[in-house]
Amino acid sequence: xxxxxxxxxxxxxIGELSSLAGISPRTIDYYxxxxxxxxxxxxxxxxRLYDEETLTRLRQIEQLKAQKFSLEEIRExxxxxxxxxxxxxxxxxxxxxxxxxxxxxREVKELEPVIEQLKPRQAKKLYQAITPxxxxxxxxxxxxxxxxxxx
Numbered sequence: 109x110x111x112x113x114x115x116x117x118x119x120x121x122i123g124e125l126s127s128l129a130g131i132s133p134r135t136i137d138y139y140x141x142x143x144x145x146x147x148x149x150x151x152x153x154x155x156r157l158y159d160e161e162t163l164t165r166l167r168q169i170e171q172l173k174a175q176k177f178s179l180e181e182i183r184e185x186x187x188x189x190x191x192x193x194x195x196x197x198x199x200x201x202x203x204x205x206x207x208x209x210x211x212x213x214r215e216v217k218e219l220e221p222v223i224e225q226l227k228p229r230q231a232k233k234l235y236q237a238i239t240p241x242x243x244x245x246x247x248x249x250x251x252x253x254x255x256x257x258x259x
Contacts, residue, residue: 119148119157129166136166144169144183168203175211185210209252216249 126133139145140156145165147156165186172182185206226234238246 117159119159120163121151121155121157125158125162125166128163129170131166131170139166139169139179142179142183144179144186168207172207175207175214177210209249212249213252216246 120128122133122136126136129136136145136158140147145158145162148159148162149157151157169179169182172185173179177185185203188206223231223234235243
């Protein structure tokens with residue numbers, strides 16, 4: 109089954125991948141049917157074979173699920189991520205940035221009602237405590253979210 113593989117390329121059957129990732133084979137099947145995972149190839153016995161990249165992707169999916177992303181949101185992130193670039197290092201960095209930006213977006217949305225309810229003096233005190241770098245970062249996030257004039 110593995111005669112034609114290069115020594116550096118390691119492929120896993122679903123049971124092996126399941127054990128390595130700590131995820132049930134049924135879940136891996138489901139993720140595959142959703143398009144979240146793609147087998148690297150099929151064996152001569154028609155088994156799906158997954159590569160190391162799939163293991164990394166499974167870990168990303170579990171991390172995003174822990175951050176309360178739906179599977180559809182995760183799939184959309186992967187689809188948009190794959191359109192951006194083909195270089196593996198750039199793709200990994202972009203995926204990490206997307207995860208961080210999405211988490212920051214969620215946190216900003218959670219803070220919006222709190223900030224809106226501040227009294228003017230409380231808001232002024234809060235804004236004075238914010239460093240210029242933090243203020244610039246918050247402003248950039250709000251611009252990305254389609255909002256402005258935070259400060």
